[in-house]
Amino acid sequence: MTSAKIRLYVEHPLGQGQSVPLNRDQAHYLFGVMRRSVGDLVALFNGKDGEWQADITEAGKRGGVLAVKTQSKALQMPPDLWLIFAPIKKARTDFIVEKAAEMGARRICPVQTDFTNADRIRQDRLQAHAVEAAEQCGGTFVPEVCELQKLSRVLEEWPEDRQLMFCDEALVGAAKTLRMAGGEKWAILIGPEGGFSQAERARLGDAAYAHSVSLGPRILRADTAAVAALTVWQQALGDWT
Amino acid sequence: MTSAKIRLYVEHPLGQGQSVPLNRDQAHYLFGVMRRSVGDLVALFNGKDGEWQADITEAGKRGGVLAVKTQSKALQMPPDLWLIFAPIKKARTDFIVEKAAEMGARRICPVQTDFTNADRIRQDRLQAHAVEAAEQCGGTFVPEVCELQKLSRVLEEWPEDRQLMFCDEALVGAAKTLRMAGGEKWAILIGPEGGFSQAERARLGDAAYAHSVSLGPRILRADTAAVAALTVWQQALGDWT
Incomplete structure (x- = not known):
């Protein structure tokens, strides 16, 4: 057949x-x-x-x-990985959702940070993008796109058993810190294009579950950073090995 | 100041x-x-x-x-890395050029493969995209965008001292093969969305300079594959460490 x-x-x-x-x-x-x-x-x-x-x-x-x-x-579930990001311009937000579906994230969470000005997203439209990406890339799973939430709220309610990889130009770590942290439940947080605020940075710096990873010496746009960060994580702990 | x-x-x-x-x-x-x-x-x-x-x-x-x-x-030169790819739809080709400039490639080479139907590109427009990406990402270097060439020709004239990382679903390797190959001059070849032809695959399989690397179990679009492959290379051999 x-x-x-x-x-x-x-x-x-x-x-x-x-x-x-x-x-x-x-x-x-x-x-x-x-x-x-x-x-x-x-x-x-x-x-x-x-x-x-x-x-x-x-x-x-x-x-x-x-x-x-x-x-x-057969059903191929991606690793238990969330992608958390601050929505940017429409085309680039669509792109991040498409890439997260292709690269193998299980949940996609748009968040408002102190320096984000997006106050709404079209969850239904972004979810449709995730479906379309799964249809095109041969996937059997569709990541769930969450409603927009405040990052501060997400961090307040952070689940005890989930690690967080975050990418921030001001803090530098290496992919091997991911392997050392281990664990099966993870999330990746992509900083907004305006960077994190001092308060956000302090909060992430204090959290035992949060691990900063460098994405090289050049400044990456948020959509590039999303794909690069997913690659780093998938190679270190995900299903690429 | x-x-x-x-x-x-x-x-x-x-x-x-x-x-x-x-x-x-x-x-x-x-x-x-x-x-x-x-x-x-x-x-x-x-x-x-x-x-x-x-x-x-x-x-x-x-x-x-x-x-x-x-x-x-000061001038910050990216590693001596070329990105070779088969042009796809306009928006995604623009995107690949932008991402290559952000991620730190030194030269960007669009090629015609056996399964590519693009027979022309606007080199000047793509070069302008690379300039704009460098302006935005804080880079001090602008990669050169080459004219469209046939992949077969590029491989015939392949420089002796340059390694090639290629990404092909049909062949699987790991990032550590890159580190084992070593060398300072590299190129990344992104397969066209229709895949490589048998002839191309045989040619790459035979070449001592060519190293295949896997980008995970899902099928990636060419633009996603470009960013993911640049990340893998930069982490293994480039300036991200």
Whole structure:
């Protein structure tokens, strides 16, 4: 059996013999945009049951039905890693969400820092970006995009069993500090483009769970820093080894 | 003395007492867009002489003059690293050039591979992107963007003393192979989104200078792969340690 070229995220449970209904948007994409029709093969994933090959059995303007056949990939969960970042301009925020999904983060948390001026995000739009990135990169998991929270609040409620890697030009550490810290639950905090405030820096400096890591001698934009930091972490402690 | 917030790339030599003329575009940016005027401070760099603070001494619609005062940063050359990649969609190609400049590459080489369909690039536009990225990231060096070449040609003429790190899903290596290979002159080759052809893969597999490195279990887009590969290299052999 050849594999489907199109990968679609659905919320429906997936298993052999399941019938999966398509909503209007999915039907429009599959039949209108991608010109697929009854009998064509589509790959489905829902973030829980791995990837499955499915046949189109009904195709209409407002919906359709897929018949699930065989599993083509087991669920591959990324490491238990959160990416916490201060939202920047729209295109670069979208980019950070896309990259976090591709690079293997489990949760994506936009935060307001003392020097961030974003006071709202479109959580639904960012979540849709994460879905699209998973569809494109062959992933079977979609990271959850959280609502915007204050960084101070996130740090106040920090879970005891989670380590934090943060990237700050003013503080320098090396990737080996990550390996020494160990642990399986982690988060990466990307500093805002205006840098952390003194209060934030003091708080992070005092926290036993927080480990600073250097991203080299040049100043990186927040979106570059996100990909670089995910790479450093995945290489030291994640599933790249 | 406070430092200038605006950083401008110029082609003129820089040194104490130098007068630097501005062209029409620079004058428009500095006086029209950024609203600077005579007496204001600007940081200048030319990719050779480091960063210098300069005073605006003449400001007009079609030009202006800056008086160079003191050096604020020495020239910081990035490692002797080339980034070779197959151009993709415009926005993502721009992004790769921007990221290579930020992450510290010395030369950026777009190539045509067997599975690339780009047959031209706008070298001047990409070079301008590299300049802008250097202006923004506080760099004192601007990587050179080469004209589009065929990958087969680049490999035929490969310099004897340069190592090549390439990233290919079909071949797996680890960052420590980089450290074992050593050497100071390197290039990173990012596979095109359609993958390498059998011929290209065979050629790279046979070459003693070529070292394959894995970028994890997920498929990365070419722009993500560029930043991730630069991070892996900079951490193993570059100036991040």
